[in-house]
Amino acid sequence: MKKAILLLEDGFMLEGVSFGAEGEALGEVVFNTSMTGYQEILTDPSYKGQIVTMTYPLIGNYGANDEDLESARPWVEGFVVKERSRVYSNWRGRWPLADYLAKHKIVAIEGVDTRALTRRLRLSGAMRGIVSTLDLDKESLLAKCLASPGMIGRDLIKEVTCSYPYEWGAGKKEFSVVAFDFGIKYNSLRSLVKAGCCVKIVPATTTAKDVLALKPDGVFLSNGPGDPAALSYVVDEIKGLIGRLPLFGICLGHQLLACALGGKTYKLKYGHHGGNHPVMDLETKKVEITAQNHGFCVDMDSIKDKSVKLTHVNLYDKTTEGIRHKKLPLFCVQYHPEAGPGPHDAGYLFGRFTDMMRSHAKKKRH
Amino acid sequence: MIIGSGPIIISQGCEFDYSGTQACKALKEEGYKVVLVNSNPATIMTDPEFADATYIEPVTPEFVEKIIAKERPDALLPTMGGQTGLNVAVAIAKKGVLKKYGVEMIGADRRAIEKAEDRHLFKKAMLKIGLDLPRSSNVKSKAGARKAVASLGLPIVIRPSFTLGGTGGGIAFNMQEFEDLISRGLECSMIHEVLLEESVIGWKEFELEVMRDRKDNVIIICSIENFDPMGVHTGDSITVAPAQTLTDVEYQNMRDAAIRAIREIGVDTGGCNVQFAINPKNGRMVIIEINPRVSRSSALASKATGFPIAKIAAKLAVGYTLDEIPNDITKETPASFEPVIDYCVVKIPRFTFEKFPGADPRLGTSMKSVGEAMAIGRTFKEALQKGLRSLEIKKSGLDSVVREKDFDTREHLMEHITQKLETPNDVRIFYIGDALRQGMPLEQIQSLTAIDAWFLENIRDIVDFEAILKNSKMTKELLRRAKELGFSDKQIAGLTNSTEDEITSLRSASGIVTTYKLVDTCAAEFEAYTPYFYSTYETEDEVRVSDKKKVMILGGGPNRIGQGIEFDYCCVHASFALKEIGCETIMVNCNPETVSTDYDTSDKLYFEPMTKEDVLNIISKEKPWGVIVQLGGQTPLNLTLSLQKAGVNIIGTSPESIDIAEDREKFKNMLDKLKLRQPPNGTARTFDEAKAVASRIGYPVLVRPSYVLGGRAMEIVYDEDTLEKFIVEASKVSGEHPILIDKFLEDAIEVDVDMIADGETFVVAGILEHIEEAGIHSGDSAMVLPPYSLGESVIDKIRQATVAMAKELKVVGLMNVQYAVRDNKVYILEVNPRASRTVPFVSKAIGVPLAKLAAKVMAGMKLKDLGFTKEIIPEYSSVKESVFPFNRFPGVDIMLGPEMKSTGEVMGIDEDFGRAYIKSQLAAGQNLPVKGNVFISVRDKDKRSIIFIAKRLFDLGFGVVATGGTAKALKKSGMEVRTLKKVYEGGPNILDYIKDGKINLIINTPSGRIPREDEVKIRSTAIMHGVPCITTISGAQASVNGIEVLLKKDLDVKSLQAYHSRK
């Protein structure tokens, strides 16, 4: 049993036991309330730059496999749990969680009061933190922590986006879609394919001109890590697509689209990370239970264009969860209709996207 | 109108009071006028303030119709009263009653209920939405069944349609079992239909609690994984929340399936329980069943998450949508979300096989447990161990149950363990521990039990750590780790050759303090306002201790025979009452089925085991002004001495007085002083002492251990040989306490008295005359208030004796006395210096909330100021009847004795005894006939008294059938009697008559103290075929009165409020 320490920038410290890779991890500490789906969470590129603690205390019960991946590898900086299971039990399980983390060089700590940590984050807000299995000296860890960059103003998509375009969903499909990879999740791609799209994934730095040249039926703006305010170079390109192609954004994609429509974002106190948030579709008044993973949020008041409509709102804290344009073919949501992990209630949005592409194509023909 | 679930029976426990109470409250809050029917007086929901019109009447279609005709409700909510509620609702809908009176069924309508309950319709519906089910075939006859089994193969699952808790169902492993189960199944089904189903024994079993609103928003409240795999009823399984071994992909797949299912079944609003099985080898998922109502699991899910399913279901039923209802716990967020938890919940069933010798102790698809304990911990290991010590079965955690020295060879030991692992039983969990201790490989345990490796591995962690504890020197780190793994101080002491107190002091000296965390529905994502706590060993404690005057109420723990809902009722009342007078109330209990563990019953709720350690930990945190031990039954009472030693202020009757009442010798001295009479008696610690006592007072004698409830291990003994046998048995139960021997009073009338006192004023609350004679446990007898046959002078003697004893004991609060009356002499059988089982019944009969008054008195108020100083003798008659679980234990004799066997009770109220009695019988499911054949077979002693009874039945038009001796006696008095062969004389005998439905009523008193085998068969067969069987002359007399009332066909219904306003 090797000791490990988690320290927050405000000096809050928990001692535990290391169970992943040896080392030190720095990042913003956030909690996720999903009770299942830790492997999807680990491999979600949106967690780049973050240390994740699971509020559910028993993690690793079903091990890790090579199917429930949201990208090719884990991205979290560090992983914090109450008790990781030494064995795993599931017919699809391949490796114990600890082995999986060690293989991918993720520092992990168990045996800590994750509820106390969560309460701390809720009360004081998301903070920088450090997990270390090497240096166990509080002062020195605190210094390292304070020297690390925060989330605000940070461009992290360049670290997770693909270097070259690639395709997903071979074979003949009704729609061809270009997907900006800001840290895209496999489940978004799976969902697009299931909705009848063949997808060309392009790097975050792709220009509007290049996208238009591909003549897609629509453009998908993916999720991703970091502060949208730091991504004006992407926002500019999105501006060039608005009105010309149907657009569908998720999470960071939604924030960027909102910025392109003239909006601003702000940082939430401790973010939304989990699979149980109620979101109301203001048009149908129906509530969907949604997967959430974001630290920044769109300020609806900052969008002056009266044609931009709020479509979805979070019933927990009334924050913006979705918008659309009254005249132009575009809509986006803050949450994760692709799930992975999380409920499938919002999966219909992919259908809404294909409907939009279909009617756009029709309009163009006339 | 809300339908309650009636008496507590196996598979339908007090969780329906919890749900029903929430529903009543929620609807009243919305300004609806609530009409309630429930025959169970021991429920909170039937307290007059919870509904506008409360009918304590039989929950049968006939009576519900009468109530509807009288009250003309606009809507009927059938989903709160368990299977009983659904069945009655469907029955009256079919009869056209709802249409006739313009009543709308809300929550789930008739079509939805039928779709979920009728296995055939269910299968069709599930296939329609693309869900997989076990292959199956519906049959309506034995011949059809044989054909089906040929194609489905063995083992095979037999499920009767329209029953509850799997009554009459089972798994057949061979053709013999198959034939037996088919006959029983067809018999039990309300529509004589049975589903034969492919067995998926050994698959993983899961449950989801789902809610839907009228806008079709659907949410999952909780997932539950069964520790015991398919084949053991979920009610009998250890279950864990949330599901532990599903990936998100599988969980979401199950969630989608459940959502599709609730939509297809058409439960418009409210809660629904969906059960699934998953093949652990390949993940094939099949749907097992849907309960379109609140259930035992929904109660568990509510307690496990903090989300009040029943309350929300009631609000949804009247038209709210989930997003319009706030989450009480977080206040700011709405109910339209899915609770997440950051702890592990383990529920463990409580069994009472020891009370039913001869019952098949194997667990299967038909439920057998009578209660449950729930425990919360940060890990499965911690929760499991807390749960095991919550059961109160003399285990302090995952204790060892085999003693190596009992086995001559290791092979025999391993054989024994193997056998206990292979067939599911009530103690299997302990044998898993022992198998690991004996080095059995985990894979072998898994293949024997089919329990998921994840659970077994966690148990191995516990066992491994046990070995470390045993073999190392105790250190602070080890002790802390032990506490984190859920080990109790007592358990650690046992493993380290020390005492519980030593470990406790070591723990506090090492600074290892218990921390308390909140159950908040949201894993700390939001601030929670409802103080619902569990203990664990972590770094942060979330309790905020107030400086108000605090009273802690100790609950009764898991329900069991002898200690059930009645005690919870009293605890809840105490909490309500103390809140009224400005105290802060703190409830401690571990029973998830109850109202006491509802988060808004008390100011604070600690969901904790009812052990000395756990209770003292809370006390040292909260430092309450006072602690109440006299309301939760024997469980808290047994803690009295330890609490007192720890300096706790026990309010109410003093611990010294409690000790006088509980300790036979001290008690005897007191009675001598008061010149009160007791049956001749003595105490003994050895067989020799016992022998001497028995020969002094003369046989028959009653032997029993002290400090037990429900007559456990109590027997009437007629000779020395039997005496020896029982001394051995009794000393097992009683531990260090002595064994009590009383002269058994034959043919005496038993009387129960409840009284309340404040140290100055002593008021008799109710005198209840038993219908069955002394010797039948007071918890099993029918009783009537006011007495119907006792003379005024005897009643006066009883009254005076009661008050004299209460004065002597300086009772503050409640006291119960049991008397036996013979030849106008009054004998005191026992005094219980606490709330008794009859408190709720008496409260309802006289219209005075006794437990509330008691709590206020304990907090220092006076009865004079509370306005209760005089005994109330109602003009109407109230009868309490008991309900028994014999239909769960085929082959077990239904004879009653001094050991309690009933699981619940009903109340019948009416103008006179006959009417009240028949109502109690109908409510208890005893379907007394108004015509047909009565079979009579009584012992010689009863032959004279039976003649008059038989004659009345004969005159009422019944055909009389009897065995030889009885027939002879009856014929002499000029009755026409058909004589039947004895069972051993071959057929056709009485058994054939019963099976052919030719017998409508049985009167059978036991021939001797050891029942003859054929008698047992007759009685047991009668139960299985739903033929009422009366085993005492007094019961027979009362029943004939009842039948006469029935024939008059003028039984009416009246609300409790109407009765009470009359007094």
Ligand SMILES: Nc1ncnc2c1ncn2[C@@H]1O[C@H](COP(=O)(O)OP(=O)(O)O)[C@@H](O)[C@H]1O
């Ligand atoms: N096909 C089956 N194979 C094996 N066990 C079964 C099967 N169906 C049900 N069971 C077991 O029987 C129990 C009771 O069945 P269920 O359909 O839930 O009836 P109930 O209405 O009594 O709850 C289940 O909890 C499960 O363990």
Ligand SMILES: Nc1ncnc2c1ncn2[C@@H]1O[C@H](COP(=O)(O)OP(=O)(O)O)[C@@H](O)[C@H]1O
């Ligand atoms: N001396 C006696 N003679 C006849 N019956 C008795 C006698 N003592 C007890 N009983 C019967 O046994 C039952 C259980 O005894 P009791 O002392 O009330 O035990 P418990 O503590 O289980 O309630 C009583 O209800 C009564 O019917």
Ligand SMILES: [Mg+2]
């Ligand atoms: Mg079931």
Ligand SMILES: [Mg+2]
């Ligand atoms: Mg008694």
